[in-house]
Amino acid sequence: MHKYRYTMRMKWLACLSLAALAFVLMPMDLFASELSAETAVEEKSKVESLWQSTGLKGFIERGQPVVDADGVETPGQHGILKLVMILVGLLLIYLGIAKKFEPLLLIPIGFGGILANIPNAGIAEPGGFLYAFYSSGIGDVPIFPLLIFLGVGAMTDFGPLLANPKTALLGAAAQFGIFTTLIGALWLTDTFDSINFSIQDASAIGIIGGADGPTAIFLAGKLAPDLLGAIAVAAYSYMALVPIIQPPIMRLLTTKAEREIEMKQLRPVRQIEKIVFPLSVLLLCALLLPSATPLVGMLMLGNLFKECGVVDRLSKTAANELINIVTIMLGLAVGSKLQADKFLSTETLGIIVLGLIAFSIGTASGVLMAKLMNKLAKTDGGKINPLIGSAGVSAVPMAARVSNKVGLEANSHNYLLMHAMGPNVAGVIGSAVAAGVLLALTGGG
Amino acid sequence: MHKYRYTMRMKWLACLSLAALAFVLMPMDLFASELSAETAVEEKSKVESLWQSTGLKGFIERGQPVVDADGVETPGQHGILKLVMILVGLLLIYLGIAKKFEPLLLIPIGFGGILANIPNAGIAEPGGFLYAFYSSGIGDVPIFPLLIFLGVGAMTDFGPLLANPKTALLGAAAQFGIFTTLIGALWLTDTFDSINFSIQDASAIGIIGGADGPTAIFLAGKLAPDLLGAIAVAAYSYMALVPIIQPPIMRLLTTKAEREIEMKQLRPVRQIEKIVFPLSVLLLCALLLPSATPLVGMLMLGNLFKECGVVDRLSKTAANELINIVTIMLGLAVGSKLQADKFLSTETLGIIVLGLIAFSIGTASGVLMAKLMNKLAKTDGGKINPLIGSAGVSAVPMAARVSNKVGLEANSHNYLLMHAMGPNVAGVIGSAVAAGVLLALTGGG
Amino acid sequence: MHKYRYTMRMKWLACLSLAALAFVLMPMDLFASELSAETAVEEKSKVESLWQSTGLKGFIERGQPVVDADGVETPGQHGILKLVMILVGLLLIYLGIAKKFEPLLLIPIGFGGILANIPNAGIAEPGGFLYAFYSSGIGDVPIFPLLIFLGVGAMTDFGPLLANPKTALLGAAAQFGIFTTLIGALWLTDTFDSINFSIQDASAIGIIGGADGPTAIFLAGKLAPDLLGAIAVAAYSYMALVPIIQPPIMRLLTTKAEREIEMKQLRPVRQIEKIVFPLSVLLLCALLLPSATPLVGMLMLGNLFKECGVVDRLSKTAANELINIVTIMLGLAVGSKLQADKFLSTETLGIIVLGLIAFSIGTASGVLMAKLMNKLAKTDGGKINPLIGSAGVSAVPMAARVSNKVGLEANSHNYLLMHAMGPNVAGVIGSAVAAGVLLALTGGG
Amino acid sequence: MIAEGFELMVVGMGVVFSFLVMLVILMRVSGALLNKLPEPETAPARVGGNGQTSQTEQPQTAKVAVAVAAAYRKRHGA
Amino acid sequence: MIAEGFELMVVGMGVVFSFLVMLVILMRVSGALLNKLPEPETAPARVGGNGQTSQTEQPQTAKVAVAVAAAYRKRHGA
Amino acid sequence: MIAEGFELMVVGMGVVFSFLVMLVILMRVSGALLNKLPEPETAPARVGGNGQTSQTEQPQTAKVAVAVAAAYRKRHGA
Ligand code: NA
Ligand code: NA
Numbered sequence A, B, C: 001m002h003k004y005r006y007t008m009r010m011k012w013l014a015c016l017s018l019a020a021l022a023f024v025l026m027p028m029d030l031f032a033s034e035l036s037a038e039t040a041v042e043e044k045s046k047v048e049s050l051w052q053s054t055g056l057k058g059f060i061e062r063g064q065p066v067v068d069a070d071g072v073e074t075p076g077q078h079g080i081l082k083l084v085m086i087l088v089g090l091l092l093i094y095l096g097i098a099k100k101f102e103p104l105l106l107i108p109i110g111f112g113g114i115l116a117n118i119p120n121a122g123i124a125e126p127g128g129f130l131y132a133f134y135s136s137g138i139g140d141v142p143i144f145p146l147l148i149f150l151g152v153g154a155m156t157d158f159g160p161l162l163a164n165p166k167t168a169l170l171g172a173a174a175q176f177g178i179f180t181t182l183i184g185a186l187w188l189t190d191t192f193d194s195i196n197f198s199i200q201d202a203s204a205i206g207i208i209g210g211a212d213g214p215t216a217i218f219l220a221g222k223l224a225p226d227l228l229g230a231i232a233v234a235a236y237s238y239m240a241l242v243p244i245i246q247p248p249i250m251r252l253l254t255t256k257a258e259r260e261i262e263m264k265q266l267r268p269v270r271q272i273e274k275i276v277f278p279l280s281v282l283l284l285c286a287l288l289l290p291s292a293t294p295l296v297g298m299l300m301l302g303n304l305f306k307e308c309g310v311v312d313r314l315s316k317t318a319a320n321e322l323i324n325i326v327t328i329m330l331g332l333a334v335g336s337k338l339q340a341d342k343f344l345s346t347e348t349l350g351i352i353v354l355g356l357i358a359f360s361i362g363t364a365s366g367v368l369m370a371k372l373m374n375k376l377a378k379t380d381g382g383k384i385n386p387l388i389g390s391a392g393v394s395a396v397p398m399a400a401r402v403s404n405k406v407g408l409e410a411n412s413h414n415y416l417l418m419h420a421m422g423p424n425v426a427g428v429i430g431s432a433v434a435a436g437v438l439l440a441l442t443g444g445g
Numbered sequence D, E, F: 001m002i003a004e005g006f007e008l009m010v011v012g013m014g015v016v017f018s019f020l021v022m023l024v025i026l027m028r029v030s031g032a033l034l035n036k037l038p039e040p041e042t043a044p045a046r047v048g049g050n051g052q053t054s055q056t057e058q059p060q061t062a063k064v065a066v067a068v069a070a071a072y073r074k075r076h077g078a
């Protein structure tokens, strides 16, 4: 009975729908003739021009052919590719919601990706609002990633690093993934005809291994804007996948005895140390690597706000409302770079493969560095659990949690979380420094 | 005694005031002569040039005459008109504060209107800050209305619509006011010599009938920037007047028996339905009407933030701080379009009359559509109270509250609020779709 | 023993550091030769070009010589001056944190000053993000100071002024410091060859005496952008120093009997008065001095939000999140004007001296005006304590607190705080008016 | 140029004083007029400040609450 | 020009109705499909609205709390 | 081009390591120096984090409170 009524209603609705469509199509005959008679020029009827502008038509037809300077005509891209990208956008949103993969970023990016691929809407073209977000926040001057870094700084506690400074070396070692991937990208270019990465592209791809979203967007926006969409998606996806990618590598490279190493309690850190730290890092960066100072500077400004204790209202705003507003806009702006013609290429496949390699090598380097440091250590008391090495890739605080989890599997009383936060926050500085080097050496040309 | 002292003080102050003015006027003689002697060219004294720049002088004199391409000189606008516009701005602020007419918008709009009409200040001219707000947030790319829509989405519950989908048709019917008003605007143009609305102007005026502020500003900013001030003021004023405009029409078109119809309790809606809904609407819009996707997309992104449950910090920021900041700037930017030379014209009168007609016809269409649906309904159980039809104009949540109130008058146990929220939110989608159609069909030229 | 281990570790780290540097320097030989052989043109090696881009090199060398139109070559500025400016930035941060000198502003300004002086980073040059903050928020249109004023308005209670209107005259008198300083700046220009202030520069310097940060930045951004850094630093520093600068002057100019005057309780002020007030001030300003309406208007809009009681969400956002966000960006933007070549000049010394004079004369004028008003007062009951005169300089609420404190020293039951808030807030209006006059008279040319 | 400075001082202080004197008059006049208005009944306890909820919202929120309550009653009764 | 206005009305209302009719169908179909899914167990009390803490955060916050607790125990025990 | 990649790797990792090694030294040195400073008395319970009110505000808020209290006493006494 209920079913019957339901079916009846569906029929009624279908009728109504047909009636409504008839209502739309009717004037095609009525007015089209009248108008053409009136104007005597070939004017498209309203319905015809509306049909031309639908997404449906855009999805089933090719775009305008492109004619280059030599007069060679390339056929336009098929509209179905835009539909594929919309599905990619939906996938990112699904991963964000159902799998909790970096939802704060992947939902806006995925949504922006959908908007950018709607045919005839031009949302990501000049004049569209996503284009405006991109150009004013990332393209012209990378204000969005810098403001995100300000907020990250205002949320980050460098205390665990200050309590055990030598763990900073783990954060250095884990950046090895960046540079091996860079070489990998160049090797792909030499090997496959369909892949063409410039040295700038390769640098931007390598930075995925830094496991830090704003740094990756900052560098890709400067060195390889066309690849920015793929690079950001790869970076955030692998950051979300850290709990799956890292543990096997960590277990492979360590013995059970190593994983069971207990580390001694971190010393308390005084407020004055925490205030001096961001200024020290900024000055060191100014001396050695000016190209990294925008990133490092904003991170340290946020941290100074947090630690100095006299500007709490700035610190809270930077870590809450400001970062939230910028996250929405940054996500949409990154999504605007998921346009089908840029994203659906062999190069994107290459980026996805290389990104995974970058994360894996970074993880391995961090663990191996920890083992090396243990080899060189004079006393047993100073030994570090090599599981915290993997946290050096950044991906704060996920990677530190992974260290903690794998450590608990080996020794259920061994809480590594705080120890792993040291290399973890050092990894953020490390990848910002690596971005600075790449920018200084390949950005000028 | 107290009165005496008060009078004494007033006298003292008047003396002081005169002394101060003398202090100002004094150097006119002292320095003007000296300077002209010194420089031997006719240099205006400080006081003279200050007087030239006062608002007082601007209010009592005509502006510069305008010479057009054919050399025909039109006398400048009289300054008193600016004073009239300042009074209009004060009226809007009064209505916002004392009558609670959409105060969040009318206070900034009214204040912006005052600022825009201050002579010799140029606040709404290129170089002025209201001009900067307008051009960067509405004129070049309509970022402000889109961010407002993001916040509206994050505040809107589409549950009542999902629980009773067919009420969406009421939200469609109520858009009829938009298109009749459009025709009305074209008829005025044909009839009166002093009124000249292009087809774009008429479309932007019609959208007042959509009873949705951001949609009206979005469309007017694209199709008829010169009319934006009048259109926005009319839209928000009539939205505030919904409790006065709608009830008589609702009572006229319904019998007491119809008004007494009780509707059955809405079914509960699952979270997954609420998550799928915004994505469905976006995809439908992408397929059928790409020109509406900026508006519909941002509304649905906000709603997705709200319903998905994993990005609450983005959802809260979009619905609070971000929408508040943008509301202030949007209101001021709209106010910058209340300049006397644009606003004080016969066309504004036409817009105000047409807006009222638009709201009335929209209300009537919604009610009549509900009656038609009842006629077509198979069973009595599915009948809807035609009073919820009027809520289809949008004006969320005011129109739904009006439905509830008029329903309670007829049947004091009949709470229609939740039932009326369905057509009410459908009306928001409906008017965004109507805006998309108008943009697609008249915006290209 | 602990010490021994510590020394061992330091040695180990030093070794590691040397190894790392060797690792960097190594390829200079390896690759430089190879590359030059390959390319046969003189290509700088990576290490060489990295060294060229370090801050260290920038600090120890002169910049590019500047050749002017006549072919006269001026040697480039020495890099060590940038290091000096970085120390100035650190000093400002130190004063903000340790001495609580206006930390909300001085910390971002100091940090921005450091960033602006990092060699080879170009953060404050076109293309850099501080440049973008400056040009979009202060340089092109002074949006940042205006939004700060909006927030200040939403935080300010004009009730004490409304309860005792005549105290507004104290806020007028204290602006005398502005104009004497202006003359002082012109006198320095005539007297010293190394100081060259235009009339615009002198006006912008004078406004330091207004003791109001946003007003000073607003005016300096329009009249003397090159001096903006020094002017803003002087203004905020002296505002922080009000508790040190003002008391001796106040004690010098008043007798103990005067300092002991008790003022009668302020009458309660109705909400309607508080709502009418901001609109009255705006209209008065529009009539007399349009050039001051952006500043006065935004202050009054914020106050209207606060007092009208129907837009609390706008009022709270303006007074919290929005002002916080803008404070961060404004501070950094002001810091970008602390570049060594602009800041390290005799003129800055002049500005600092003049700023102190401006504050002192403003304080004295306020106190003397109060004494004059007491002379002219008919009855004893209406007498005012001349200590509240000093609060007329603005510097809200610090100057009012100083009045209260000095008053308590003389008469431990005499709480002047609320009485001093009247001239204090009047001083804000007074300095905005003074800025408007200066803009109207010197800005046009 | 110092002459011009003096001129600016005279005109500037004149305008500042004129402005604030007129403001004093305006405050006195409007204060006198506004205090003749009857006390508003709707907002007796209002002292100033931002702490309270918007007055616009309250009655309507109440209505909404009644409607929601009625809806619940209905569902649980049925 | 009024003829063009009528054309706009016919096409416009047609599109608005088509859009919302399709939306009704979409809501009915997706509602029917989605309600066949089993009830999720993790979020039984979810009613809608923004009031709750992010679900992502909770388990991990718990872990952090355990780790911190352990760290404290260790320090004060030693 | 791969040669250039290797060069970038060597220089890049060199700089990253140099930077962080120097940072380690800096942290050790500054930590050693700063821990010789006497414990500050004004903020003994400060643990870090953002939860507390600005210290700048407190004494002055107190003064304001005293002033307001005195004003009230005076009015109600008179
Ligand atoms: Na990293
Ligand atoms: Na509508």
Ligand code: NA
Pocket (backbone or CB within 6 Å): C209, C210, C211, C212, C392, C393, C394, C395, C427, C428, C430, C431, C432
């Ligand atoms: Na002042």
